[in-house]
Amino acid sequence: MKLGGGILQHLRALVAGDRQADRVVPPSGFTAQLTVFVAGAMAFLAVFALALSLAAGRLAERWGDELAQSATIRIVAPLDQRQAQTEAALRILETTAGVATARALTDEEQQALLAPWFGPDLALDTLPVPRLIEVIEEGDGIDPVGLRLRLSAEVPGAVLDDHGRWRAPLVQAADRLRLLGWLSIVLIGAAVAAMVTLAASAALAANAQVIAVLRLVGAQDDYIAQAFIRRFTLRTLAGAAVGTLLGVLAVALLPSASDVGGFLTGLGFQGAHWLLPIVIPLLAAGVAFAATRAAARRTLRGLT
């Protein structure tokens, strides 16, 4: 990750760098703490936005995969006609465009599906349980309207359960949610940039006389800017680190995900994604670095 590496390098130079330059600008009290606080709060929010985006992404992907790949046909018929209708449906599917494979589930498979509700001892052959045909699609998938028309003509008991019909809007919603999550992260970043710009501009204005003296004794703009950049970058880094840590803890302490809980409890990080929030303080520091440097350059150019 080139961006992260560059920022890290800058940060290392800043921390190790010229403490002298830091000393020539008088310490600033209260506003400094505000910067730390806002950076922390923003990082906290960013953790949630990140968790939201990732969770929404997972959801959209899962739903989207299933939707793109499969459909189900139920054969609801009296026991004696069931087998015949199933075979008729399979024949139709063989000649339907967009079908990769289609096969009827075996009794054992259906039993396994129903076991959670009726227990393992269910005798399927004596009950009018519909037969399920699993259709795996290929290419652009099947045309559900056309297929339904053909089925209704030849297999009266067939009901096409087109997953897309009800899942498409959900996938769309999840996609939209993910987009909103990322947009929030971008907005949070922009807000940090705006906040640091305001704080740095205020600090530069408050120290106008100090800057004038430094210029008179031969300080270069970069040297003067360095003192301010160092401060605001380190403050933002510290605040964002604490905020991120608290945010991650809060996400970790959310009740654990379960299948029934669905999306809400699925909000969190999975696997390697737990490492992603580390990027938040680094990005915040990078944003602060750039914002302070821009503010300092603007201010210094206006002085003699």
Next chain:
Amino acid sequence: MIELENVAYSYGGGELLSDISLKLAPGSFHFLTGPSGAGKTTLLKLCYGALLPTAGYVRLFDADVRGLDRDDIAAVRRRVGVVHQDVQFLDHLSVSDNVSLPLMVSGRQDDAAGNDLGELLSWVGLTNRADAMPPELSGGERQRAAVARAVIMSPDVVLADEPTGNIDWEMSQRLLRLLIELNKMGKTVLIATHDLSLIRATKAHVQARVLRIANRRIQLAGADL
């Protein structure tokens, strides 16, 4: 070192200085006099790049001042020590830190020049005020600190604007001796003052030229001093 050619300057109204030509050769010693408001401080500012001439050319170390960028100006200020008339310090740093500020900002803190700090402070009589903060200094102490700060980098040129305005005769002699010593080491010195007795006292030790600003122009003062 510093060269002015047909320079004019105006703050926006009429011209304050007109048709000024002046050459500060290496190792020269100049005084600049003239009535209050004549433009002495303005002329010095032209000499260290704080003001740009409204007409004519100013060359600092053989470079046209109009062609210098901000870092070049910073570099010029490291080679020109300036004692400002309204000297300003960093009020949150001690006197000794303020005096070594030019070393600090140019990354030469550890140079041999840094070792001279104690000696320099004792020369200007501020040894026991070294840890004081600038707001605690008297007017004369501020001026002495300003002289020390101006020369700590051992600059090629020293421009001093009324360096002895607030100090007694003995101390001003002392400061002047410091500047004369620097001049003997080959530094160029320009002092703005209207203290004529100071000029006379100096002329006994060093070959000094006296420039006077009158009627917006600069002229070499004669032997009438």
